[in-house]
Amino acid sequence: MEQYVAWFLLIAPLAAAIAILLHLHRKAEMAIFASIGSAALCFLIAVAVAFGEIPAPTPFEWISLPGLNVDIGMIFDPLSKGMLLVVTGVGLLIHIYSYGYMAHDPSKGRFFGGLSIFMFSMTGITLADNLIEMFLFWEGVGLSSYLLIGFWYEKESAAKAANKAFVCNRLADFGFMIGILTFWFLMGTVSVQPDQLQPIYQQNALPMFGSTGDHPSTTPTAPDSPATHQRIAPNALLLTIMVIGLFCGCVGKSAMFPLHVWLPDAMEGPTPVSALIHAATMVAAGVYMLCRVYPLLLLSEMGMFLIACIGCFTAIFAALIAVQQNDIKRILAYSTLSQLGYMVMAVGCGGPDAAMFHLTTHAFFKALLFLAAGSVIHALHDEQDIWKMGGLWNKIPLTFATFAIGMLALSGVPPFAGFWSKDYLLSAAYARNPAFYAVGVVTAGLTAFYMTRLVIVAFFGPARTPAAEHPHESPKVMTIPLILLAILSVIGGFIGLETYYHDWAQTLPTLERPLGAVASPANFFIESVVPLFFVVLGLGSAYALYWNCKTDPLDIKILAGKFYFDEFYDRQIVGGQQMTARFLNWIDSWILDGLIIRGAAYVSVGIGEIFRLFQTGSLQGYAFLFSLGGIILIYFTLFAH
Amino acid sequence: MEITLNHYLAVAAILFAIGLMGVIMRRNLIIIYMSLEIMLQAANLTFVAFSRFNGHLDGQVFVFFVITVAAAEVAVGLALIVALYRLKRTTQIQDLTSLKF
Numbered sequence A: 001m002e003q004y005v006a007w008f009l010l011i012a013p014l015a016a017a018i019a020i021l022l023h024l025h026r027k028a029e030m031a032i033f034a035s036i037g038s039a040a041l042c043f044l045i046a047v048a049v050a051f052g053e054i055p056a057p058t059p060f061e062w063i064s065l066p067g068l069n070v071d072i073g074m075i076f077d078p079l080s081k082g083m084l085l086v087v088t089g090v091g092l093l094i095h096i097y098s099y100g101y102m103a104h105d106p107s108k109g110r111f112f113g114g115l116s117i118f119m120f121s122m123t124g125i126t127l128a129d130n131l132i133e134m135f136l137f138w139e140g141v142g143l144s145s146y147l148l149i150g151f152w153y154e155k156e157s158a159a160k161a162a163n164k165a166f167v168c169n170r171l172a173d174f175g176f177m178i179g180i181l182t183f184w185f186l187m188g189t190v191s192v193q194p195d196q197l198q199p200i201y202q203q204n205a206l207p208m209f210g211s212t213g214d215h216p217s218t219t220p221t222a223p224d225s226p227a228t229h230q231r232i233a234p235n236a237l238l239l240t241i242m243v244i245g246l247f248c249g250c251v252g253k254s255a256m257f258p259l260h261v262w263l264p265d266a267m268e269g270p271t272p273v274s275a276l277i278h279a280a281t282m283v284a285a286g287v288y289m290l291c292r293v294y295p296l297l298l299l300s301e302m303g304m305f306l307i308a309c310i311g312c313f314t315a316i317f318a319a320l321i322a323v324q325q326n327d328i329k330r331i332l333a334y335s336t337l338s339q340l341g342y343m344v345m346a347v348g349c350g351g352p353d354a355a356m357f358h359l360t361t362h363a364f365f366k367a368l369l370f371l372a373a374g375s376v377i378h379a380l381h382d383e384q385d386i387w388k389m390g391g392l393w394n395k396i397p398l399t400f401a402t403f404a405i406g407m408l409a410l411s412g413v414p415p416f417a418g419f420w421s422k423d424y425l426l427s428a429a430y431a432r433n434p435a436f437y438a439v440g441v442v443t444a445g446l447t448a449f450y451m452t453r454l455v456i457v458a459f460f461g462p463a464r465t466p467a468a469e470h471p472h473e474s475p476k477v478m479t480i481p482l483i484l485l486a487i488l489s490v491i492g493g494f495i496g497l498e499t500y501y502h503d504w505a506q507t508l509p510t511l512e513r514p515l516g517a518v519a520s521p522a523n524f525f526i527e528s529v530v531p532l533f534f535v536v537l538g539l540g541s542a543y544a545l546y547w548n549c550k551t552d553p554l555d556i557k558i559l560a561g562k563f564y565f566d567e568f569y570d571r572q573i574v575g576g577q578q579m580t581a582r583f584l585n586w587i588d589s590w591i592l593d594g595l596i597i598r599g600a601a602y603v604s605v606g607i608g609e610i611f612r613l614f615q616t617g618s619l620q621g622y623a624f625l626f627s628l629g630g631i632i633l634i635y636f637t638l639f640a641h
Numbered sequence B: 001m002e003i004t005l006n007h008y009l010a011v012a013a014i015l016f017a018i019g020l021m022g023v024i025m026r027r028n029l030i031i032i033y034m035s036l037e038i039m040l041q042a043a044n045l046t047f048v049a050f051s052r053f054n055g056h057l058d059g060q061v062f063v064f065f066v067i068t069v070a071a072a073e074v075a076v077g078l079a080l081i082v083a084l085y086r087l088k089r090t091t092q093i094q095d096l097t098s099l100k101f
Helices: A008-022 A028-051 A078-101 A108-127 A131-152 A156-187 A194-209 A236-253 A262-268 A271-280 A282-292 A301-322 A328-348 A352-379 A397-411 A417-432 A434-459 A476-491 A497-506 A524-546 A562-612 A619-638 B005-025 B029-054 B058-088
Strands: A060-065 A068-072
Touching: A008 A028, A008 A108, A028 A078, A028 A108, A068 A131, A078 A108, A078 A271, A078 A282, A078 A352, A078 A476, A078 A497, A108 A131, A108 A271, A108 A282, A131 A156, A131 A236, A131 A262, A131 A271, A131 A282, A156 A236, A156 A262, A236 A282, A236 A301, A262 A271, A262 A328, A271 A282, A271 A328, A271 A352, A282 A328, A282 A352, A301 A328, A301 A417, A301 A434, A301 A562, A328 A352, A328 A417, A328 A434, A352 A397, A352 A417, A352 A476, A352 A497, A397 A417, A397 A434, A397 A476, A397 A524, A417 A434, A417 A476, A417 A497, A417 A524, A434 A524, A619 B005, B005 B029, B029 B058
Parallel strands: none
Antiparallel strands: A060 A068
16 A cells, blocks of 8 residues: 555646546635645655655556656655655645635636646656656646646736747757657666666766776776666767756756746746746756756766856846846746756756755745735735835735745845855855856845845835735735745754755765866855855845835846847747748748649649630531541551551 | 442441531531431441341341331430420521530
8 A cells, every 4th residue: 555655646636637627617615625635635745755654656667668668657765855845845835825815816726726737747747757757747837837827818918928938948848858868869768766877877977087097986897777778879979968958958947048038927927826836846847857867967077067057147147137127026036047047057066965955945935935925916906016015014014024034045144044055055166166156156146135125125115106005914824824934944954954965965976077177175264254245245235225215226228128138039039930930931822832732723724724625516526526536546446556 | 240248338438428427517407417317327237238248147136226226316316406496496506506615
């Protein structure tokens, strides 16, 4: 019996989703009960899995071909257990919160159905034991994200945002698929079981790094695994393609530059969705996937470097944009981008434990921030512009307190969770290359700056609109998840997550060769004091600039315009696509339709036009031709040979 | 001079040619119809000639059948011509060209 328990992690939300889809979407209370119930069940099982002795269920065979075996199975290792707790725990809290937030929505049954699909897919990604299975669930979260961003589909912007998210993700998934196929091509397996990746790494690392002197772990005594049959000898190029392909999946799902454009637009969805999917869990799936295949990433030094660069660039790039945004949810969205950039950078710098630690704490405080922002929006009757708020701190004190905790945690103020994870992450970056560290520290300062700006403008000063004068505190069902997440955001650095992930990372091979610069271990000064200095700088300058401001004293067009990436894509890519489409349309209507199809028709019509001339109506003409034909026939039969 | 099969066939061919020329060149439907009958008789003549010179009677039997069918055909054909005349007030072939595009 015990080995079947874990399957309920997938079955429960799936059953809820199907029930809602088929029957319950008109019975909102029943749908909510099913959805929240399944999320709670998931969380309980996740706790049992993480702390109990529940074994991973026996995988069952799904595809079995010569050279390709795909099972549907589960991995229970520290990485997936940690992620599972985050996904189900934060997920459950957000389910409960949604009950309050969506109370007045007429189609909340559909909403909870979407959440259940999401829980199903996300748990699937977390536990998937091979890349094909992961890819399936990967598409599943893409679907649920699409459904939930476009939940208010009657709003055109929401429908467009949903499409944009889906298209961006599909684009990236194409790369992900190439990565998976290359992986299969090179390794002869698609499994990502840790005990299978290790020998793969060891067998492939040897030719990659040349001499064995600095690589004690890559001894040629690697055990033979079934994974290695009929394997093509990998070379650096193919390995790099594989790593970059896998990273492509992360670029889409985690909204890295240059596909970051979908995430801010995804804020068109209901706020709990922004919190659950587009801040805490789904967008972190990319980072999680990178950590899952981490031993493979190490096979390509260039791939790792690219990952670190993209992450690093996204971190500072999104933080800069966030400085000049006015929509409370968009600021948080850009902040999510920036933090995801951090995590990806950490993976690229060889610190998957730092990435996972930050992922976990970020899930706490970013979910908290979004939910608190949702509470603010709820209180002000759907007002999202921070310049139309103001003076809220004593009117909705609970929301303010929790938001402030989230903000301090995100900014990296000790002793909140974000401080510890960010420092851990920055020291991992420093160990690899101080340039990444420098960008990371500046980003930390910017993060503190824009979060302080947000809090000061939204919660302090005089109320700037009538709505902001009489806000109402949210109901308990919404504030209790806030409080729980706030507690987690405070203690997140102390509950042993760091050692937990550190112990996990010890089982992984390490990237020993530094990328570019000479590595040196971070000391206390580097790890804590310098980032803290920048954080204080950010806090202070934001305070100095924004305290008691009625309008934005800064006016940086390029940041407010998000570096004009949407416009650029609109013109260059969408425009280019339009041109290609027009050209293809021309070929279609003139060459294919015109020349080949209609041309053939016209030829037969023309021939008919000629031959109808023989149809004179003259009986004797016919008789003449007929007899002529007869004579010719007779001539040929009798005399022609 | 002895009359051989070829003489009969030559007469039949001439008859057939006369009939064909009549069908192709005459303008009156009734004349054309008569010419058709001449062509038919040319065929009959060959049947009889072959029958006579080959020494068995199959051809003769055929001719009886042909004459019977031709009689029936004449009845139908003349009736059609009469009906056509009632409709169009003419039996001149150059006026009957409505069956064209």
